[in-house]
Amino acid sequence: MVKFRTVSLSALGVSTHDRLSDFYTSSWQRGESALPLLLVRLLLTSSALAILTWSLVEGASPYWLIYLTNWGLLLVSATMISGLALSFAFRFKKQIETTNLPWFVKSYWIFFNVTAAISIMITALYWILLYDPAAQEKLGLRALWLDISTHGLASCIIVVELFSSRTPIRLAHIYQPLFLGIWYAAFSGIYYAAGGTDRNGNVFIYAVLNWQEPRSTAIVVAGSVVAVVVLYVILWGFAVFRDKLSLTYVRTHNLPITPPDAKADRQMV
Numbered sequence: 001m002v003k004f005r006t007v008s009l010s011a012l013g014v015s016t017h018d019r020l021s022d023f024y025t026s027s028w029q030r031g032e033s034a035l036p037l038l039l040v041r042l043l044l045t046s047s048a049l050a051i052l053t054w055s056l057v058e059g060a061s062p063y064w065l066i067y068l069t070n071w072g073l074l075l076v077s078a079t080m081i082s083g084l085a086l087s088f089a090f091r092f093k094k095q096i097e098t099t100n101l102p103w104f105v106k107s108y109w110i111f112f113n114v115t116a117a118i119s120i121m122i123t124a125l126y127w128i129l130l131y132d133p134a135a136q137e138k139l140g141l142r143a144l145w146l147d148i149s150t151h152g153l154a155s156c157i158i159v160v161e162l163f164s165s166r167t168p169i170r171l172a173h174i175y176q177p178l179f180l181g182i183w184y185a186a187f188s189g190i191y192y193a194a195g196g197t198d199r200n201g202n203v204f205i206y207a208v209l210n211w212q213e214p215r216s217t218a219i220v221v222a223g224s225v226v227a228v229v230v231l232y233v234i235l236w237g238f239a240v241f242r243d244k245l246s247l248t249y250v251r252t253h254n255l256p257i258t259p260p261d262a263k264a265d266r267q268m269v
Contacts, residue, residue: 011170011172012172012173012175014101014106014109014110014113014173015100015101015106016099016100016101017099017101017109017168018099020098020099020101020105021090021166022165022166022167022168023086023090023101023105023108023109023165023166023167024037024038024086024087024089024090024091025037025165025166026040026164026165026166027163027164027165027166027242027243027245027246027250028164028246028250029250030250030251033091034087034090034091035091037087037164037165038084038087038088038091040160040161040164040165041080041083041084041087041161042084044080044083044157044160044161045077045080045081045083045084047153047157048073048076048077048079048080048081048154048157049077049080049081051073051076051149051150051153051154052073052074052076052077054146054149055069055070055073055146055149055150058143058146061199063198063199066191066196066198066205067205067206068122068125068184068205068206069122069126069150069151070150071118071180071184072115072118072119072122072150072154072155073150073154075111075114075115075118075119075180076115076119076154076155076157076158078111078115079108079111079112079115079158079161080157080161082104082107082108082111083108083111083112083161083165085104085108086102086104086105086108089104109167110176112158112161112167113169113173113176113177114176114177114179114180115158116158116162116169116177116232116235117177117228117231117232117235118177118180118181118228119154119155119157119158120155120158120159120231120235121177121181121224121227121228121231122151122154122155123151123152123154123155124227125208125224126147126151127151127152129208130206130207130208131147131151162235162238162239162242163238163242166243166246167239168239169232169235169236169239170236171232171233171236174229174232174233177228177232178225178228178229181224181225181228182221182225185209185221185224188204188205188206188209188211189211191205192204192211192212193211208220209221
């Protein structure tokens with residue numbers, strides 16, 4: 001008889017983790033100082049806010065918030081601001097290792113879980129399904145660089161955060177980016193039903209998410225859900241690889257090489 005293990009509610013949450021220092025130290029440093037990652041996060045936060053500001057200035061419009069790209073920019077900025085804030089907190093206040101996470105660490109962890117998958121998904125969807133070279137050529141070089149920044153560099157910021165930090169990724173948290181993705185799909189449907197349009201007067205926000213064609217839109221949504229799941233698992237694998245390299249070649253203490261969600265596995269019943 002096959003026995004199935006179920007994930008406990010605590011494993012699904014973000015209240016506990018084996019080492020608090022995983023959220024404010026870099027994978028590529030020796031010791032537990034918060035300074036190295038703080039400096040990295042300062043640079044990444046500045047970059048994220050610069051891209052967000054550029055997008056707000058160039059695309060100032062009542063329609064700015066309806067686009068998933070801009071949701072992604074807000075998520076990247078929120079993730080980096082919260083990460084920078086916790087780095088500052090642990091840099092100037094000595095912390096005792098604990099498995100119970102402070103509220104601001106929980107907030108950062110949720111932002112990171114959602115943003116890591118969603119920002120990369122936005123990049124993939126844009127360049128695969130939406131990018132139009134002919135239309136881009138008419139808009140000019142400035143618009144191209146804005147596109148590269150909002151649909152490329154923004155997700156690169158999160159990738160750098162993933163590989164420079166020790167932030168754990170648990171497979172049990174896969175529901176977090178899925179929730180955001182499904183919520184945006186629902187929002188686009190509600191927006192359409194309410195008579196909303198894009199900035200050009202179209203009845204859809206994105207042509208590939210046109211609720212006048214529910215079948216094709218449902219296929220896109222379902223495909224995106226599957227892609228987010230696959231992408232999140234890949235990111236989890238990257239985190240495992242990052243930690244293995246770090247523990248083998250960089251860190252001085254002899255910690256076991258375990259997946260980032262090992263604690264969640266131990267809590268399974």
